[in-house]
Amino acid sequence: MDLLNYAFMQRALLAAVLVGITAPAVGIYLVQRRQALMGDGIGHVAMTGVGLGFLLSTSPVWMATAVSVLGAVLMELIRWYGRTRGDIALAMLFYGGMAGGVMLINLAPTGSNANLTTYLFGSLSTVSQSDVLSICLLAAFVVLVTLGLRRQLFAVSQDEEFARVTGLPVRALNLLTAVTAAVTVTVAMRVVGLLLVSALMVVPVAAAQQLSRSFSATFVIAVAIGVAVTVSGTITSYYQDVPPGATIVLLTIAAFVALTVLAAPLARRRARAAAAAQPAGDPAECTLPATREAGDEIIV
């Protein structure tokens, strides 16, 4: 493993592992809430943060974090108060964020479209020392929230109305989910890129669902898939000289396809086991009972 001799590859691999853990860990709640594309929206908004970072010559990671957190909170507010035009407001937020980023980065003295591309699609060589520190801190926050509050986030994402009656602070938890998703986007930004980060939040979860019946198993398998594809994708990217983000996302989709094919016989066996578990008096075929029961009466 000669690639570990290079400091930039050590940093890239560490960042890749953290992305592999955090992206599915947040993504599972987004998928559960049926907001699978929220990560994509935040990625667009984060562009403005990157542009601001260049313009003000501050760290693009922290600027992107600040702007995408703001964007995520705004998206959550639109969801509360938005009525019929909510989706239009979101569209304006996404594309405004994207256009703002492109504009700002071109205004910045140090910025160029080449810089922009590394943020959009990820790049191994650009993960700097200070980036690694920021990514570690942000990832720690994401893990703390997604694991520590898993029961609360599960309840809110599963059934918001019911969660309200258990006394959970539903709005605060929704906001926290949005903020955590925004933080994850910036964690993933360096390695996978802003335009592809959403894939890593959603596809490992979808792949894990092919094997699992429970939320906890889905969580564990999705994170395992996430780490496997980010690490193998980063290594492939190094040896083959291909972009890491694209490699990782294609590997994730390959994992999804492979698991779907593999899981088909498993699903059939489960269906058979479930059929065998039915009480013997419940045949699969229709047979007419000898006597009529109360429930057979038709109410007019």
Add this chain to the structure above:
Amino acid sequence: MTSHPVISLRAVTAELGARPVLRGIDLTVHRGEVVALLGANGSGKSTAIRTIIGQVPVSGGAIELFGTPRRAFRDWARVGYVPQRTTAVGGVPATVTEIVSSGRLSRTRFGVFRRADREAVHRALELVGMADRAKDSVNALSGGQHQRVLIARALVAEPELLIMDEPMAGVDLASQEVLARTLKQQVDSGTTVLLVLHELGPLEPLIDRAVVLRDGCVLHDGPPPQAVGQHALPGHDHVHPHAPAGTEPLRTGLLS
């Protein structure tokens, strides 16, 4: 024990968009009562329940739970809620145990589960006859079984008040029986119940009082209404699906 009503709505109004859905509802439920909220589709009965739990904002009037204004009410472990089944479908598989456990959060501190909480989950599943399906995915369940899981989720915190929105909708006969029996046990042990029903159906013997809504107004508040229309016609058999299997339906008609 105080003599506060468990639920009290006074002149409650609510709008969805610009359309008034509740136009000044009065509703009082006392301790130990079983009250059915009846009415046609769009009469406001689900909205009325959702104002009580705070899901729909009210534009006027006052709501109190256990004598406390709803906005200041924090003691949610005393309330069990069964929403309409369609609201509770997530995009990720979850087991029966995982779903029911989320109902116990109101009794835990920061969501940390102790042994007593796990035992409560098991007890609630036994109450609705789903303990043998504890590790199954809820996606593999029938509509009626799913409804039983949602009722277990409401019962797991051992609430004093149960609020249910159309618990019998789309529920198979076997599950209706389990449901009626579970509800009777709860009522016998002193639980107060407010439920939205489309028709009285198999729960009729349990119900003390019916409140009928029409166009967001209370039309009737008193004993459950007599069957009218087709239901009162001669020839209408009054069927109790929870009667023991094999018993003949009660025949009141002349034609059968």
